[in-house]
Amino acid sequence: MDYMKLFTPFKIGKMEVKNRIVMSPMGLNAAHPDGRIDDEEIHYFEERARGGVGLIIMGCQFLTEELAQGSLEGYLDKTHVIPQLTNLCESVQKYGTKISAQLSCGTGKNAFSNMLNDVPVSASPIPSMFNPDLLCHALTVEEIQEIMKQFHFSATLLKNAGFDAIEVHAHAGYLVDQFMSAVWNKRTDEYGGTPEKRMRFAIEIVQSIRDAVGPDFPILFRIACKHHFEGGRTIEETLPMLKMLEDAGVDALDIDSGSYENIEYIFPPAYLGDACMEDVCEPTRKAVSIPILNSGNHTPETAVRLIESGNADFVMFGRPLIADPEIPKKLLKGKRKEVRPCIRCNDDCIGRIITRLTKISCSVNPIAGFEGRIIDNKAEESKKVVVIGGGPGGMEAARSAAMAGHSVILFEKDNSLGGQLKSAATPDFKSQLRELVEWYKHQMVILNVDVRLNTEVSEDLPELVEADAIIVATGATPLMPEIKGIENAVDIISAHINPERLKGEKIIYCGGGLSACDSALETAMKGKKTIIVEMLDEVAVDDHFINKAALIPMLNQYGVEIYTGHKVIEIAPNGVKTLTKDGQEVFIEGDTMVAALGMKANNTIAEKIASKYHIKTRVIGDCEKVGRVGNAIRSGFYAGRYIE
Numbered sequence: 001m002d003y004m005k006l007f008t009p010f011k012i013g014k015m016e017v018k019n020r021i022v023m024s025p026m027g028l029n030a031a032h033p034d035g036r037i038d039d040e041e042i043h044y045f046e047e048r049a050r051g052g053v054g055l056i057i058m059g060c061q062f063l064t065e066e067l068a069q070g071s072l073e074g075y076l077d078k079t080h081v082i083p084q085l086t087n088l089c090e091s092v093q094k095y096g097t098k099i100s101a102q103l104s105c106g107t108g109k110n111a112f113s114n115m116l117n118d119v120p121v122s123a124s125p126i127p128s129m130f131n132p133d134l135l136c137h138a139l140t141v142e143e144i145q146e147i148m149k150q151f152h153f154s155a156t157l158l159k160n161a162g163f164d165a166i167e168v169h170a171h172a173g174y175l176v177d178q179f180m181s182a183v184w185n186k187r188t189d190e191y192g193g194t195p196e197k198r199m200r201f202a203i204e205i206v207q208s209i210r211d212a213v214g215p216d217f218p219i220l221f222r223i224a225c226k227h228h229f230e231g232g233r234t235i236e237e238t239l240p241m242l243k244m245l246e247d248a249g250v251d252a253l254d255i256d257s258g259s260y261e262n263i264e265y266i267f268p269p270a271y272l273g274d275a276c277m278e279d280v281c282e283p284t285r286k287a288v289s290i291p292i293l294n295s296g297n298h299t300p301e302t303a304v305r306l307i308e309s310g311n312a313d314f315v316m317f318g319r320p321l322i323a324d325p326e327i328p329k330k331l332l333k334g335k336r337k338e339v340r341p342c343i344r345c346n347d348d349c350i351g352r353i354i355t356r357l358t359k360i361s362c363s364v365n366p367i368a369g370f371e372g373r374i375i376d377n378k379a380e381e382s383k384k385v386v387v388i389g390g391g392p393g394g395m396e397a398a399r400s401a402a403m404a405g406h407s408v409i410l411f412e413k414d415n416s417l418g419g420q421l422k423s424a425a426t427p428d429f430k431s432q433l434r435e436l437v438e439w440y441k442h443q444m445v446i447l448n449v450d451v452r453l454n455t456e457v458s459e460d461l462p463e464l465v466e467a468d469a470i471i472v473a474t475g476a477t478p479l480m481p482e483i484k485g486i487e488n489a490v491d492i493i494s495a496h497i498n499p500e501r502l503k504g505e506k507i508i509y510c511g512g513g514l515s516a517c518d519s520a521l522e523t524a525m526k527g528k529k530t531i532i533v534e535m536l537d538e539v540a541v542d543d544h545f546i547n548k549a550a551l552i553p554m555l556n557q558y559g560v561e562i563y564t565g566h567k568v569i570e571i572a573p574n575g576v577k578t579l580t581k582d583g584q585e586v587f588i589e590g591d592t593m594v595a596a597l598g599m600k601a602n603n604t605i606a607e608k609i610a611s612k613y614h615i616k617t618r619v620i621g622d623c624e625k626v627g628r629v630g631n632a633i634r635s636g637f638y639a640g641r642y643i644e
Contacts (some may be wrong), residue, residue, distance in 0.1 A: 001300075001301055001304055001336075002276040002304065003042075003300060003304060003331040003332070004332075005020075005304055005307050005308060006019055006020045006021055006300075006303055006304060006307060006315070006328070006331065007019045007020070007328075007331075007332055008020065010291065010313050010314065010476070011291075012165065012218045012220065012251050012252045013165075013217075013218040013219075013251035013252075014216050014218070014643075015098060015164055015165055015218045015316070016175070017055045017098050018054045018096055018097070018098075019052070019053075019054035019328060020054065020303070020307055020313065020314050020315055021052075021053050021055075021303070021314070021315060021317060021327070021328050022053065022054060022055045022056075022057065022293055022314045022315070022317070023048055023052050023053050023055070023056040023057060023314045023316070023317060023318070023321050024057065024316040024317065024318030024321075025057040025058060025059050025060060025167065025169070025222065025559050025609060026059050026318050026319070026322070026349070026350075026360070027059030027060060027071065027073045027353070027360070028040075028044065028059060028359055028360045028369065029071065029072045029073065029352075029353045029357070029358065029359050029360060030039050030070050030072060030359040030360070031072045031073055031074040032072075032074075033072075033076075034078075034080070034081075035065060035074050035075040035076070035077070035078060035080075035081050035082070036074065036081050036084045037074045037084055037085065037088060038531040038583070039372055040359070040369060040370070040371070040372050040373075040394065041058075041088065042084075042087055042088045042091050042372075043371035043372035044046070044094075044368070044369060044371050045058060045088060045091065045092055045616065046091040046092060046097070046371070047325045047371045048092075048097075048321050048325045049091070049092040049093075049094075049095040049097035049099075050095055050325070050326075051096075051321070051324075051325035051326035051327065051328060051329050052095075052326065052327075052328030052332060053071045053097055053317075053321060053327075053328050054098065054314075054328070054331035055097065055098045055100060055103055055164075055165075055314070056092055056097060056098070056099045056100070057099075057100045057167050057220070057254070057316075058088075058099065058100070058101060058102060058404045059073055059102060060073055060102040060104035060169040061073055061074040061075060061076055061101060061102065061103060061104065061154075062074070062075040062076070062104050062105070062106060063075065063076060063077060063103070063104070063105050063106075063147065063150040063151065063154050064076075064077045064150060064279060065077070065157045066118075067104075067105050067106035067121075067147075067175075068121060069106055069107060069111040069118070070111065070112070070223055071107070071111075071112075072359075075414070076103070076153075076154035076157050076158065077150065077153070077154070079570075081161075082157060082160055082161045083505075084582020085101075085157075085158070085161035085162070085163070086161050086162050086435040088161075088357065089161060089162035089163055089164075090162065092150060093162070093164070096203075098164040098165065099163055099164055099165075100163060100164060100165035100166060100167050100218075100220060101158045101161075101163045101166050101167070102166075102167045102168075102169045102222070103151065103154055103155065103158065103163075103166050103167065103168060103169060104169035104174065104175075105147050105150075105151070105169075105175050105176065105205070105207070105518065106120075106121065106174070106175045107120075107174045107175060107575070108120055108121060108122045108123075108136065108173075108174055108175030108178045109122045109126055109127070109128050109136050109173075109178060109184070110129045110130075110173055110174060110260045111128070111129075111138050112130060112354060112547075115637060117571065119134065119135075119137050120134070120136045120137070121136060121137045121138075121139050121143075121175065122136035122137070122138060122139070122175065122184065122190075123138065123139065123175075123178045123179040123186075123187060123191065123192065123201070124136070124138050124184060124185055124186040124187055125137070125138045126178075126184055126186070128259050129173075132329045136499055138187070138561070141189065141190070141332070143190070144191065144201065144204075148204050148205065148208045149208075151205050151208040151209055151212075152208045152209070154570040155208070155209040155212035155213050156212045156213070158310075158595065159212070159213045159217060164218070165217070165218035165219070165251075166209055166213065166217070166218075166220070167219075167220035167221065167222055167254060168202070168205055168209070168219065168220070168221045168222065168343075169222055170202055170205075170221060170222055170223050170251075171222050171223065171224060171266075172224035172227065172228070172256070172257070172259040172260065172265065172266055173224070173256045173258075173259035173260045173261065175421065176201065176202050176205065177223070177224065177259075179191060179192075179198060179200075179201035180198050180199060180201070180202055180223075180233075180241060181227070181232070181233045181434040181588065182198065182233070183227075183231045183232055183233070184199050193457045195237070195240065195241065196244075196297055196478055199241055199244050199245075200245065202221075202245065203244065203245070203248045206219060206221070206245065206248045206249055206250055207248065207249070210249050218219070218252065219249065219250055219251050219499050220250070220251060220252045220253070220254055220293070221245050221250045221252075221253055221254065222254040222255075223238070223241075223242070223245075223253065223254070223255060224238075224255075224256055224257050224258050224259060224265075224610065225238045225239075225242075225255050225256070225257060225280035225283075225284060226238065226257050226280065227257075227258065227259040227261065227262075228257055228258055228261075228262045228265055229259060229261040229262050232259055232261065235280060235283055237572065238633060239283060239284070239287040240287075241290075242284060242287050242288050243287055243288060246288045246289070246290050251288065251290060251291070252290055252291040252292070252293060252313075252314075253284065253288065253290060253291070253292055253293065254293040254294075254295070254316070255277075255280050255281065255284055255292060255293065255294055256277040256280065256294065256295050256296050256341070257276075257277045257279075257280055257296070258277070262549060263545070263546050264546060264547070264549040264550035265277070265296075265349045266546075267346050267347050267349075267546045268296055268344065268550075269344050269346055269546065269547040269550050269551075270298050270343070270344040270345070270430055270431075270432060271429050271431050271547075271550040271551055271554055271608070272296075272297060272550055273395060273413075274297050274298070274299050274301075274302050274431075275296060275297060275298055275299070275302035275305075275306065276296045276297045277294065277295065277296030277297075278294055278296065278298075278302065278306055278311070279550065280294070280313070281294050281306065281309075281311035281312045282309075282311045284311075285310070285311045285312070290312070291313040291314065292312045292313055292314070293313070293314040293315075293316055293345065294306060294312040294314070294315060294316060295315075295316035295317075295318055296316075297344065298315050298316065298320070299320075300331055300336065300477075300596070301319075301328070302315075303315035304552070319342040319344065319362075320342040322342065322349055322360070322362045322365065322368045323340050323341065323342040323343075323362050323364050323368070324340040324341075324342075324365065326339075327339050330438035333556060337438075337439070337442050338439075338442065338443075338446070339439070340364055340365065340436070340439050341364070341432045341433060341435040341436050341439060342362075342364070343363065343364060343430075343432045343433055343436055343629070344432055344631070345363050345547075345628070345630065346398050346544065346546050346547055347363050347544075347628055348360075348361045348362050348363040348368075348542075348630045348634075349361070349362060349595075349632050350546065351546075354434060354544065354546075355544060362630075362634055363627075363628070363629055363630025363633060363634075364436060364630070366633065366634040366637040366638070367637075370507070372639070376403075377441060378404060378405040379404045379405050379406060379643065380493045382406055382407060382408050383406050383407070383468035383469055383643055384406070384409075384466055384467050384468045384469075384472065385398075385401045385406045385407065385408045385409070385467065385468065385470075385640070385643060386399070386408075386409050386411070386461075386463050386467040386469070386470050386471070387408060387409070387410045387411070387465060387470075387473065387640075388411050388470070388471070388473065388474060388605070388609070389411075389412065389419065389470045389472065389473035389474040389475055389621070389623070390410055390411075390412030390414065390416075390417040390418065390419060390451070390453075390455050391418065391420055391421065391473060391475045391621065391622075391632065392420075392421050392436075392440070392621070392629050392632045392633050392636065393419075393473040393475070393621025393622070393632035393633060393636035394410060394412070394419070394471070394473035394474075394475075394620075394621070394636060394642065395410070395417060395419075395443070395444070395636070396632070396633045396636030396637050397471045397473060397504055397620060397636035397637070397639045397640035398410045398444065398449045398451075398640065399440065399443045399444070399445075399447060399640065400448070400638075400639075400640030400641040401471075401639075401640035401641070401643060402447035402449050402637065402640075403447065403471075403640075403641075404447065404640065404641055404643065406469075406640075406643060407450075408447075408449045408450065408451075408640075409450040409452065409463055410444065410449050410450065410451045410452065411452050411455045411457045411461075412451070412453050412454075412455065413454070413455060413457070414454070415453055415454050416446070416453065417437065417440060417441055417451065417453075418437040418440075418474050418633045420475055420476070420493070420622070420629075421433055421436065421437050421629065422437060422496075422497060423492075423493045423496035423515075424496065424498050424515065424629075425437060425473075426496045426499070426519075427495065427518055427519075427521065427525075428522075429521075429522075430518065434490065443509070457605060457609075458605070458608075459605070459608040459609050459611075459612045459613075464609065464612075464613060467613075467616065468604055468616060468643070469616050469618070469643045470609060470613055470616055470617040470618070470635070471617075471618050471633070471639045471640065472605070472606040472609055472610070472617060472618070472619045472620070472623060473619075473620050473621045473622075473623060473636060474602045474603065474605055474606055474623045475602050475621060475622045475623055475632075476596075476599040476600060476601055476602050476622035476623065476626050477493075477599065477600060477602045478491040478492055478493055478595065478596075478600075479597050479598040479599055479600045480562060480597070481597055482597055483510075483568060483569065483570065483597075484569070484570040484571070485571035485572055485573075486568050486571055486595060488571045488572060488573050488593060489510060489571050489593040489594060489595035490502065490592060490593070490594050490595065491595050492509075492511075492515050492516060492519060492594055492595060492596040495519050495523075495594045495596075496519055496522075499522075499523070499526075501592070502523060502528070502592045502594070503591060503592050504528075504590075504591020504592050505528055505529055505591060506528070506529045506531070506590045506592075507520070507528055507529070507530050507531070507590045507591065507592050507593075508531045508532075508533060508575065508576055508588060508590035508592070508593045508594065509525050509530070509531065509532045509533065509592065509594045509596050510533055510568045510571065510576060510594060510595050510596060510597060511532075511533070511534060511568075511595070511596035511597040511598065512532045512533070512534030512536070512538075512539035512540065512541075512562070512564070512596070513539075513540060513541070513542065513596060513598065514540045514542065514543045515596060516532060516539075516594070516596030517532065517539055517540045517551060517555065517630045518551075519562050520532050520555065520592065520595070521551070521554055521555055521558060521560065524558035524559060524560050525558055525571070529559070529561075530558075530559070530560045530561070531560070531561045531562075531563065531588060531590060532555075532560060532561070532562045532595055533561070533563045533566050533568055533576060533578055533588065534563065534564050534565075534566065535564075535565070535566060535567040535568070536564060536565075537564050537565060538564060539552075539555075539562055539564065540552075563578065563586075563588065565580055565581045566578035566579070566580055566586065566588075567579045567580075568597075569585075571593050571595070572587075574589060574591075575587055575588050575589040575590045575593070576590065576593055598626075599622065599626050600626065601622060601623050601624065601625070601626055602623050603619070603620070603623045603624070605624045606619045606624075618639045620632070620635040620636055620639045621635055621636060
């Protein structure tokens with residue numbers, strides 16, 4: 001494919017961007033309580049600029065601390081934040097990359113309840129998204145006028161800091177969108193009642209910023225063209241609004257889809273597939289003449305396709321540039337195979353923020369968010385390193401050790417690398433996991449890692465004696481508890497890798513964790529009747545709500561039957577006997593039963609090696625503690641990078 005089509009310059013207003021690749025706005029949740037951004041954020045964006053991206057749109061910054069509603073993204077009501085923002089701009093611009101601030105008056109009803117200590121504001125007294133019993137405070141006209149003054153002040157501040165452009169954060173269901181959309185805006189004054197009046201809030205924001213920055217400073221506007229829920233705004237309703245924005249002086253439109261009512265479109269997981277929001281580009285192109293930017297699970301290939309179509313002028317990469325900051329540089333140099341894929345897991349980017357209230361990172365790129373702390377230098381002395389296990393943790397340990405300048409041997413008992421990634425990657429919707437396995441294989445080649453397949457290691461292996469460091473990453477194996485008839489079941493790993501073992505037309509999954517749900521969905525998509533039996537009250541209990549917002553509807557779409565509150569007490573050749581919470585026995589008929597009852601650490605050899613070579617052995621990944629792929633990769637990275 002001709003990726004050079006992504007490397008032609010293009011203008012937004014009078015600002016020329018060196019290529020068509022834009023970093024999507026994503027918050028880091030790393031700012032200081034006084035509103036200043038952290039040094040780590042500067043290092044983070046500088047790394048993406050060094051990687052060759054044409055334009056960076058940083059995550060939203062808020063007008064005031066009050067409107068930030070607990071989010072640590074910085075706010076812009078005091079001039080003391082300017083010097084640090086100037087540091088950011090200069091750090092990015094020295095590479096020829098343009099940088100746009102994203103200016104926000106808040107998330108409104110969508111404020112995360114675990115961050116918010118006050119009543120959220122909105123266009124109308126509508127229920128809070130995450131606490132429907134809490135009604136939002138409807139902004140008064142006087143409060144709106146104050147917000148417009150603050151937009152003027154903050155925009156002036158951003159221009160003085162050195163930004164190349166400002167984007168209005170009017171995204172999917174946030175406060176500006178709550179004014180623009182009839183489903184949330186119930187006002188009867190000058191800010192509601194007709195499409196033109198609902199647009200007044202947004203238009204006045206644009207006018208306020210324009211008055212502050214002058215006629216030649218680019219203003220972008222981020223908007224969801226359709227909401228994807230009943231009562232939400234449709235593309236047909238949005239198109240006239242886009243024309244109003246163009247007429248108001250907006251220089252470019254940053255468009256996608258979604259709302260918090262279907263949050264999977266805000267942080268699209270693997271289930272939504274590639275380029276899942278490019279469909280809004282063609283109708284938008286017909287409605288306006290200003291440049292169009294589009295985001296949503298793009299790959300280098302979909303990026304080229306979209307630019308070739310003429311329906312958009314810039315393609316946006318968000319999480320892919322967290323996973324690999326050097327995507328543009330690698331494509332420009334013909335190194336497509338070296339692009340590390342985002343696996344769309346949401347675990348260590350938005351997942352860290354919403355579940356732990358900590359800053360962003362990445363499951364496949366542990367350096368993300370820590371660029372200023374992890375220096376990519378060679379080790380002072382090259383050592384002999386033995387890695388045991390070719391799953392994600394072991395491959396990452398081998399990669400990072402080799403990059404540090406060590407001589408690495410990787411032993412894997414199977415006939416190919418990948419470990420549990422190979423089984424998790426079998427569904428069509430997990431294509432990025434397959435790509436990650438191939439990326440690691442390529443890394444082993446270019447870094448000269450000595451990979452020895454079909455080799456089961458014992459503690460007496462001669463290479464262990466000679467090694468300066470041993471990293472054990474033997475992963476986990478399926479848990480097969482003492483349930484009567486467990487021998488009648490196929491284990492979940494075999495179900496993924498050898499689907500021919502799923503005989504018959506009715507497949508029962510005993511256990512409803514994420515792996516079981518993915519396999520059940522994969523099996524149902526092939527046309528078989530699929531059943532999940534789970535003792536808890538919900539399936540995929542350890543996965544966060546963003547991913548489940550896409551997973552559960554897909555399970556329903558493909559007819560997967562889900563029995564929650566049913567404990568498997570016996571597995572027969574023709575079905576499973578379950579016990580409900582109220583003590584009733586229920587027999588569910590099936591042709592093949594799959595045991596998806598969890599995983600256990602495969603640590604037998606790890607314990608033997610650690611006992612014999614305790615000073616130079618480090619046990620990582622699932623064989624230390626069963627967890628997600630990101631945990632294995634992070635522990636592998638640290639083990640390989642920091643060898644004493």
